[in-house]
Ligand SMILES: [Zn+2]
């Protein structure tokens with residue numbers, strides 16, 4: 001299922017650039033990728049791209065909701081294409097292996113705060129932490 005990134009950029013009011021499209025294609029292919037891994041993959045496709053340029057791209061695309069950023073504590077931020085499925089992540093404390101866990105509820109916010117202090121809550125971020133099978137043995 002190919003995502004029409006040109007339309008998504010248009011809808012977000014962003015210019016369609018070769019680097020943005022290359023970055024999106026790589027994130028789609030290798031979900032949960034760090035900015036540095038992404039920079040290398042985009043550089044392989046388009047020539048070279050600076051670290052600053054790749055950070056600008058991922059931050060812009062995250063701020064308009066095209067990318068989703070996951071920030072496990074003590075680990076670098078990872079990026080994936082936002083598909084709206086509201087899945088969660090399972091991270092190994094030891095080796096940082098990451099697995100995807102479908103959301104039991106499926107829509108945000110899937111956790112209801114008992115006291116919302118009057119906020120209109122639109123997101124609950126869940127990361128499950130533990131040890132993966134190879135780190136346990
Ligand atoms: Zn592990």
Ligand SMILES: [Zn+2]
Nearest residue numbers: 032080087100
């Ligand atoms: Zn994910």
Ligand SMILES: [Zn+2]
Nearest residue numbers: 103104105110
């Ligand atoms: Zn959930």
